[in-house]
Every structure is written in structure tokens, then in C-alpha cells.
Amino acid sequence: MSDRIFGVVGLLLAAFYIWAALIIEESFLSDAVGPKAFPIIIACVLALASIVIALKPDPEPVWPSLGRLAEILAAAVVMFLYSMLLPEIGFIFATIFAASYLAWRLGSTFIGSVLTGVGTSVGIYVIFHLVLGLSLARGPFGF
Amino acid sequence: METLSSLADGFAIAITWQNMLLALLGCFLGTVMGALPGLGPSNGVAILIPLAFTLGLGATPSLILLTSVYYGAMYGGRISSILLNIPGDEPAMMTCLDGYPMAQKGQAGEALAISGIASFVGSFFATWGLIFLAPQLVKIALLFGPAEYFALFALAFATLGGVSSTNQAKSAFAAALGLGLAMIGVDTQTGVPRFTFGEVHLYDGLDFLVAIVGLFALSEVFIFLEHRHGNADAADKKITIGRLTPPMSMIKQCTPTMLRSTFLGFLAGVLPGAGASLGSFISYSMEKKLVDKGTFGKGDPRGVAAPEAGNNAAAGGALVPMLALGVPGSGTTAVLLAVLLSLNITPGPLLFTQNPDVVWGLIAALFIANFMLLAMNIPMVGLFTRILMVPPKVLMPVVAMVSFVGIYGISGSTFDLQVMIGFGLLGWVLRKFDVPLVPIILGTLLGNAMESNMRRAITIDDGNWGTLVDSPLALGLWAIAIIGFILPVLVGKMIKSKMRRDDESSLSD
Amino acid sequence: MTITTPRLTLAAAFLGLSALTAGAQGFTPENPECIAPANPGGGWDFTCRQVGKELQDLGLLDKTVQVVNLAGGGGGVAYAEVVNKRNDDNDLIVAASSATATRLAQGAYPGNTMDQVRWLASVGADYGVIAVAADSEIETLPQMLDIMKNDPTAISVAGGSAVGGWDHLKVLIAANAYGIEDVRTVKYIAFDGGGEAVTQLLAGSVQAFTGDISEAKGFVDSGDIKVIAVLAPERLDGEFSKFPTAKEQGVDAVGANWRGFYAPGGMSDEAYDAWVDKIATLYASDEWKATMAANGMAPLDLQGAEFQAFVAASVQQIQDISKEIGIIK
Secondary structure: OHHHHHHHHHHHHHHHHHHHHHOOOOOOOOOOOOOOHHHHHHHHHHHHHHHHHHHOOOOOOOOOOHHHHHHHHHHHHHHHHHHHHHHHHOHHHHHHHHHHHHHHHOOOOHHHHHHHHHHHHHHHHHHHHHHOOOOOOOOOOOO | OHHHHHHHHHHHHHOOHHHHHHHHHHHHHHHHHHHOOOOOHHHHHHHHHHHHHHOOOOHHHHHHHHHHHHHHHHHHHHHHHHHHOOOOOHHHHHHHHHHHHHHHOOOHHHHHHHHHHHHHHHHHHHHHHHHHHHHHHHHHHHHOOHHHHHHHHHHHHHOOHHHHOOOHHHHHHHHHHHHHHHOOEEOOOOOOEEOOOOOHHHOOOOOHHHHHHHHHHHHHHHHHHHOOOOOHHHHOOOOOOOOOOOOHHHHHHHHHHHHHHHHHHHHHHHOOOOHHHHHHHHHHHHHHHHHOOOOOOOOOHHHHHHHHHHHHHHHHHOHHHHHHHOOOOOHHHHHHHHHHHHOOOOOOOOHHHHOHHHHHHHHHHHHHHHHHHHHHHHHHHHHHHHHHHOOHHHHHHHHHHHHHHHHHHHHOOHHHHHHHHHHHHHHHHHHHOOOOOHHHHHHHHHHHHHHHHHHHHHHHOOOOHHHHHOOHHHHHHHHHHHHHHHHHHHHHHHHHHHHHHHHHHHHOO | OOOHHHHHHHHHHHHOOOOOOOOHHHOOOOOOEEEEOOOOOOHHHHHHHHHHHHHHHOOOOOOOOEEEEOOOHHHHHHHHHHHHHOOOOOOEEEEEEHHHHHHHHOOOOOOOOHHHEEEEEEEEEEEEEEEEEOOOOOOOHHHHHHHHHHOHHHOEEEEOOOOOOHHHHHHHHHHHHHOOOOHHHOEEEEOOOHHHHHHHHHHOOOOEEEEEHHHHHHHHHOOOEEEEEEOOOOOOOHHHHHOOEOHHHOOOOOOEEEEEEEEEOOOOHHHHHHHHHHHHHHHHOHHHHHHHHHOOEEOOOOEHHHHHHHHHHHHHHHHHHHHHOOOOO
């Protein structure tokens, strides 16, 4: 059943893609093919593949329980927050926060996760910023 | 031999204490950057350009440092592929397919060692190829017009099916998805924005590094989160490290594979626009077609040797068009080309005659870096495998954060990070559905070049689509593509049943 | 950064070229960055790297200029990036050329206009060339245009800009001057940069190449391609003097590709003046003159407000040409 739904979603995606290709505004002077043809060909392949997937489904995958699904979504939200916080509070603190959260959710104790967070953050800062010289996000304290 | 005496001059230029130290530094930093997800050879080299200038290095020492980083990163990419199932950079993507299963079987040490040897073989012969064949090879590159490039890319996609999934439809789906994602951004031919929906951040398209790190590294983190409870204890089972050096029989078994892959990878590298990823990809899929008896994808050492020999050979091959034509054959050579230009050296047909000291110094540096990397990598296998002892609850947060930093440190873009999280979730869903991730990356990597070449070919022939199959070379490539696509479908069942029978016998060595 | 400022002030005073700038000394870019809106190897990339390097060599900057290649959309991607994301970045300059003006004139940077950025200064001009493979039967420009006139499909012209871009426009100007009625029939193939375009000329996929002298130079020296026309008002100096101009062959077409820089629209006046000053100093140096000579660049000495006005005029002119030859309405 999952594969059938997947196939239908794929078909919808292909349809959306063709629609988005058709509204591309062509410029006044174009090459012989134009910017639309190739995307439409791709969308057709996508649609064909989706139909085959829907008609010949593989064995059902093992889906996680609702709780586990929430766990994954929560992690994604934390990562999203991380990306927003980076420019605001700086690399060190944002990374301690995100790494500690992940370590905690992966089964570390409270102390263990904070240690992981601090270790990760400082370690990366040293390697990427001090050794390799990449510019990482700077917070109010300059790191 | 004039060539050999020039090479000797090159070594005379390259071998000084300062240069050897630079090479050592470059090899080390390159290996580290190659192994870190998100930092690959191209941005590894780019990161160190300022260092080369700050140190006030001359042309030859700068090139020695930067090519050591380049080769080092090509070596390093395999480490995280094998140990974590996360490619350190895009050419190491194929190494995951057999490297990670080997590590799970307790053969991490052997996988790292055999891939190190394969990397060495690939770069070693590629460097000789660069010395003796550069002028002739340029002619091969010149055989490829737009139509031929399009056929070559089509060939890569046609042979995809058998590589990473048993379900051809899902491979095709993944490839189309990757190609579709590549179309996002301003059209390189006419300059109109496509699929951007007015979002400026999408104008320059999706960076494939963002896609690869999201799809592989972050989705791996999500999978660990999913399994923490329930069967988490099963995943926590101790992974044995096993022996650190491969048995002689394994090296013997892999030797023909390495040589074939070196050849193919080198050719792919020579073609501008194909590059190392295509080299490792074609090497793997050809090797699988040639010798696979059902063990590929389950931890066959040849499945590790092929892509590593292939991508390192391609790394050497990519220097041919860069030096001889001034046209970069890969992302990294584009950066190296930029370095040469800023050192006031213009690569092109006259480079070998006008700046022989630079060319031969560079080639000598490649040899030095290559031997250094082999000497560094084999003893360090034991050290690398320690990573497996780190429990996931510590390792995974580190992997996630390194992924973020790898992307953010280069682009400084919050938007890129968010797209990467999106790719992470997508990767998790697709893995659930058993949709292979490799074709998606291949699609995003090659999509634009494939489309541009198709459009160029057709425009040259006044809108005639038949031009795509008009030259003997293009026809040949299409024939291989069609055979590669049809054959597995037609005889798939027959081979599969044969595979099962041979399964036990080939696993025993 | 405060440590470095006095040294720079000293340098500027020493060179005695700070005439334009009262407050310029107060500003030193912390992380100087130059965006080259194309892949390495092309003209924009050359501009960024060469200027960045010589700025440092002359002591005008004490940090290496980081060159970022941001290719796509004929420079449109970089333009949008600067306008939308980096608008108040004082450390950033962006390489520009006639190609930038062309796209702006044709409205090909969607939603962007030339007054959204601050135009800094020019560093010279690069005249257009039209070249064919060394073994081609075509020897002169009229010969090629004649073939095109009879059968526009016979000759594919390769260039490094997108369709409608400056490399394309140069051929169209020549075709128009020769009397080809509908210049839109001229077959133009867009490649990712001049290097790739020349390679395909050598490969025989296309019959002609349109680009800048600096892009073609290496291959002319090696004897792989021959230049059939330089789109300059008169013959160039030095080693380039052997190439015939289009004009002397009876085709009244001139295409000068100026090279220069723009800066984000929100750059402070202080930073703007400092950058203008630095580039002006660079332009006046002997080192830069040598670089221009080595690369076939002709002089074009415009800074600050003057340059701003020049770009505005240039945009207007291209708009007029594009309308005249019928590629925009």
C-alpha cells in the first residue's frame, strides 16, 4: 500500500513539475530547444517510474510508531532552529544546544549530552575555524 | 627519454625540505577534509588558497600544497563512506555501497586498506598517463562534441538500474528526481529563472553538496533517532574491527578490478565535464556488470576497489584538459585552474613549452603526494577504525554538526542549511521506500551539463533532434547505454537465479 | 583590524594618489571579497583575480582578496545575490563588464536594474574578436558573413555568454553591419565560458568563436585558431597589431568589452570612496599597464561618478542597438 501511495504522490509531483515547466517565461531570444523541453522530458520519466511503482509495489516497509515519527520531526525542528540561531547567538552556543539535544535524544544522560555538546562545539570550532580558517557564525561574544 | 629527464628536473624542483613539509601538510589536511562530510576536494583546495598566499609561496610550492590537498581529499572521502555510510565527498558516494557492508561484517580495516591501495594504484597510473599521454588525450577530449557528451551522460544513467537497487523503477524515479532538482535555478542557456517561484536563493540552483550531505548524513542521524528505542539495542551491537591489513588473496582478487577501473576512471577524468564522480560511478557499474556474482552491494572488496581506483584515476585524468586546454575537467580542477591563473600562469596549449618547470614540478608533486598518502593511510587504518568504537549517541551529534558546519562554513547561508534539513527528511523517507539515493546525486551533479549539451547539439543542427545519434561515437555510446539498460531487464531473472547459486562459494574467500 | 589601518593610510599617502578621497583612509575591508559571476577561466574571473592579486602586491590591501565564483544566468545570479543578500556589505566588489550592462539593458536580470548597485571603476577594455579554427577555409570576416547571408544554418558561432548576451550581441552587430536582414537567424551556441567555447571550436562542433581577445590569446599563440576580425576602431598595439579590424574589412562593427567593478548598493560612502581610490591607484600603476599590455586590453580610465555615468550611457546604447537589430521590442 505504501508503494501505491508513493507512486501516486510521484505522479502528482510529475504533474506539478510539468505545470511549473510550462509557466517558465521564455526570453525574447532562445535556442532551438528552449528552457522547457528537457524538464518536461524528465517529468515524463518521473511519471512513468511512478506508475510502475504504483502498479508493482514492493513489500511494505516497516514504518515507525507515531512516537518515533514525532522524535524525527522534533529533531528536524531543532535543526531548523539551529540554522536560525546560528547567526544570532554565534556558532559555539548554537552548536552546544543542538548537539546536546541530539545526544540526549540518542540516549545520553543529561551530563553526558552536555559534555558531548560542548566537546563537539569546541572541537569543531578548533578544527574548522582555527585550523582550516573557515568563517563560522559569529555571535555577540565573537564566537 | 626526454620526458623522463624533464620529470627528473621536476623532482629536482619539487624535492626540498619546505616542499616536502608542504606536501605532508597538504596530504594530512586533504585527508581530513575529504573525510569530513560537506568538505570535499574542491572546497578543500579553495579553503587553502588563502593559506598558500598568506605564506607567500611561489608557484611550485603553492601547487604542491594544493595538489596534495586535492589527492588527499580523494583518499579521505572513502573513510567516512566505509565507516559511517556517509560519503565524505561526492566521488566517494559509490564506495558506500560495498564499503559500509564490509565494515558491518567486521572488515572495516580490510576495506580501508584495500581502498587505500586502490586509490594509490588509480592515482599512480593516472599520473603516468598524464605524463605520457596528455597531448594524445587532448585529442580524445576533442572528439566529444555536445551530442557525444549527452550520449555519455545518458549512458551513465542507463547503467544506473543495476547499481544500487533491485527495483529499476525506483532507480529511474530517483534519477529523474535528481535531474529535476538540477533544473532549479537560472537557465544557463537563456538566463530565465526556472522552478524558483521567485525565491532568489534558488537562482543559483541547489548545491549538490547540500543535497549529498542532507540525503546521506542527516538521514543517517534520523535513522538512528528512529531506532533508539525498540530495536535500538540490536543496532548497538559491538562491531568488530577485524584485521587491519587485507589478506594477499584479497589484493590478488582486486588487482584486475583496480587496473580496469583505473583505465575507465582516467578516461572519464580526461573528458571535461565528466569528472571524478562519473569516473567512480562508471568504474563501479562496469565492474559490477563484469565480475559480479551477486556479492556486490553486500560487502565485496572489489566493489570498494573499483570506485576508489576509478575516482583517483579520474582526479589525475582531470588534470589533462586543465593543463593542456585550460578547461577544467572537474570542480576541483576549476579551482586549481583559478590558482594557476592567479599565479600568472595561463594553462593552455602552450603551458608545457612556456612553463615546463611548473608542469613538471606539479607532476613530481603528484607522485610525492601519492606515495606520502599511501604511507600515511595504511598505518592510520587502525586509528580510523577506532571511530567505530564511538557509541552512536556521541558519534551522531558530531556527524550532524560537522555536516552543518561543512555547508555553513563554505556558503554562510542559513537557507542552504534549511534545504539540507529538507533533504535529510527526504532521504529518510526515500530510504524507507528503498529508493536508492545515488541516482539522485548523480542527477543533480550531471543534470545541467546534460541538458545544456543536448540543447547545444540540437541548436547546432537547426532544431533537428536526430543529431543526438548522428556521429559514430555518439551511436556507440548509445548502443552501450541501451545494452546496459536492456540487458539487466531481459536476462535479469536468469542472472539473479545464477547469483543465488554462486553466493555461498564467493563469500568463502 | 585597527592595527592595519595606519599602514594603509601611510601607503596611500606615500603613493600620493588619494586625491579623490577625503574619508577613504578610515575604511579598510576586513575580509575583501570579489565575486566573479562566472566559472574560473573567463574574463570576469580574470578581472577579479588579477585585480585582487595586484591590489595586494601594491600594498593597497594587506589581506588576500577572496575570489568567489558565482556562475549562472550571465551574471544574473551574482547580481541578484548582491542586491538581495549582500546589499550592505562593505567588503565586497563584483567584477562586471559590457556583458553585465547588456543583460541589464535587455532586462535579463529579472527585477534588477543598474541603479541597485554602486558602480566603482573600470580597469580597461577588451575588444571583441571573431575567430575560426586554424584549418578553416574562412580567411576574412566578409567571407564568413557572406556564407551566413546565403545560408544562416551553415555556421554555428560559439561564445561564452548566454543567448542574447554580449558575446552573442557582438556577432549580431557585425552581421547587422554587413547587411544580414534578420540577424535572429544567426546560429549562436552558448557555452559555460570562453574556454569551453574555444574547445568546441577546436573539436569542430562549431565553425566560429566570438569572445574577447584575452580568452582567445593562448590558442592564437599556439596556432590552433585564427582571428579573422578584431572589433576595434583601429588596430591594437603590440603583438595584437597583426589582427585585422572588422572596420578595415568593410564591416563597421565595434565591440568593446569594458571591464570594471560594481559594489553593493548599500555600501557606505566611506567604503565606496576607499575602493574607488584603491582601484584608481592600481590603474595608474606600471604593473597594471604591463598586465593590460600582456592581455590585449585597451585603456579605459573611469572611476566613481564618471564610471557610473558611463555605465548608464552604455546601458542606454545597448538598449538602442538591441532594438535596432530587433532582438528586443
